[in-house]
Structures are given as C-alpha cells and as structure tokens.
Amino acid sequence: LHLGKTMKDDLTVVAKYINKLYPPEFNVxxxxxxxxxxxxxxxxxxxxxxxxxxKDIYLLLSWVHNFYPKDMRKDxxxxxxxxxxxxxxxxxxxxxKELENKYLDSEEVTxxxxxxxxxxxxxxxxxxxxxxxxxxxxxxxxxxGIFVIQSxxxxxxxxxxxxxxxxxxxxxxxxKELPAFLRSYRDxxxxxxxxxxxxxxxxxILIANINNCWNFR
Numbered sequence: 001l002h003l004g005k006t007m008k009d010d011l012t013v014v015a016k017y018i019n020k021l022y023p024p025e026f027n028v029x030x031x032x033x034x035x036x037x038x039x040x041x042x043x044x045x046x047x048x049x050x051x052x053x054x055k056d057i058y059l060l061l062s063w064v065h066n067f068y069p070k071d072m073r074k075d076x077x078x079x080x081x082x083x084x085x086x087x088x089x090x091x092x093x094x095x096x097k098e099l100e101n102k103y104l105d106s107e108e109v110t111x112x113x114x115x116x117x118x119x120x121x122x123x124x125x126x127x128x129x130x131x132x133x134x135x136x137x138x139x140x141x142x143x144x145g146i147f148v149i150q151s152x153x154x155x156x157x158x159x160x161x162x163x164x165x166x167x168x169x170x171x172x173x174x175x176k177e178l179p180a181f182l183r184s185y186r187d188x189x190x191x192x193x194x195x196x197x198x199x200x201x202x203x204x205i206l207i208a209n210i211n212n213c214w215n216f217r
Contacts, residue, residue, distance in 0.1 A: 003039075003040055003043060004040070004063070004067065004068070004072060007036045007037075007040060007072070008072050008075060008078070010032070010036070011029070011032060011033060011036065011078055011081075011082075012075075012077045012078060014028065014029050014032045014033075015029055015077060015078060015081050016077065018032075019081070029081045029085070030084065030085050033081070033082060033085045033087060034085065034087065037085075037087040037088075040068075040090060041088075041089075041090050041091070044060065044063065044064065044090040044091055045091060045092070045095065047060060048060060048091055048095050048096075048098075048099055049095070052099075054103070054106045054107075054110075057099055057102055057103050057106070058103060058158070058162070060099060061096070061099055061100060061103060061162045061163075061166070062161070062162055063090060064089060064090045064091050064096055064099075065162050065163040065166075066161070066162070066163075068090050069089075073087070100162075100166055100169075103159075103162070103166070104159075104166065104169055104170055104173065107155055107158075107159065107170060108170070108173045108174070108177065110155070111151055111152060111155050111174060111177060112177050112181075114151050115148055115151065115177065115181045116181075116184075118143060118144060118147050118148055118151070119144070119181065119184060119185055119188065121143060122141060122143055122144045122185075122188075123188050123192070125141070125143070126192050126196065126199075126205055127196075129199075129200055129201070130201065131201045131204055132201065132204050132205055132207075132208035133208075138207075138211055139204045139205075139207045139208035139211060140208050140211045140212060140215075141208050141209065141212055144185070144209075144212055145211075145212040145215040145216070146215065148181070148216075149215060149216070152174055152177075152178065155170065155174065156170060156171050156174065159171075182216065189209055192205070193206065
C-alpha cells in the first residue's frame, strides 16, 4: 500500500510539474514510470516467490489484476501519460497463474470444509429435542438453506473481484462441490427419516428440509 501510494503520488507530481521542465525527447515521465514499475514489479515478484498465507495471495492477486492496472494506472491524473508507456503486468504471467491456482485450490477446500461443517451442525440439530426455526411463517433451516448458498456466492464474488477468469474457474469448481454436498445432505436426511420417526419434532423437521429445496433450486 505504501509503495503503491508513493508511486502514484510521485508520478502525479512528475506528470503535473516535472515533465514540462524538460524537452519532450527526454521522455522524463516514461523514465520515472518505468523505474517505479520495475521496482514495484520486483517487490511483487519477491513476495510471490516467498511463502504466503491465503489472504496474502488474495491481496497480491488483487494488486496484480485490479489495484495496480485499474485504480492506479487509470487514475485521471496519470492515465493519459501511462497509456504511452506500456508498463505491462506486476508479475510474469506464469507466476501470476501459479498464484491463481494456489488461491483456487485453497478457496475450493475452504468452501468444501465449510459446507461439511454446516451439514454436520444441521444433522446435530435434528438430534436435538427442539422445533426448527421459522422464516416468514414456514419451517426452514436458516443455517443450511441460507448459509450454504451465501458461502458459495461470497466465494464466487471474491474470486470475480480478482478477475473474470478466476471467477469463472472457481464457479466451475464449485459447481462440482455443490452436487456432492447435496448428495451428502440427501443421504443424511434419508437416514434421519428412517431412524427418527419417534422424534418429537419429526414432521416439522421434514417440512423444514423440504422447504430448503426451494432455496437450493
């Protein structure tokens, strides 16, 4: 953040004041921009090649795909000058792709584990002597019906915020995870129906799970 702000502020000064003090053939702005970019790119590459936590990978990819090319280089004070320089990306495409794959693998596992924990909690609720919650007057599981959908949606949205391609790839992966989750859900529910007919709230729990189907559809 500090490096990005410094580069943006300094280049703004160069564009507004320093550039006009030199003849055009000196390409003063281009020289400053290339030097800043090369240093910024070297730092990004150094970070990318070190051990990064998942949140750091996400942040670095956000810089590569969004903050740097859009927020910084499209700034109204810099865009016209920077368009002439052709600086390229902060990371080599191969390294950027490697980070994207790490992020996608991690996010896929995170969502998968989140769905599993959610189902485990729901199964535990079925075993309790407690009536299901009501939403808009109907029995429904807020945990299962809403949490699962929000987990998948928010994960897709975060990936799309990196880039459209990353978002599409994660969506493709999660479209495989959701049916697997739904099969586990169905199997657990069928098991409950067969073994828990004497449960105090057997019928409300059945109704709640049937109502969940609308949300999942």
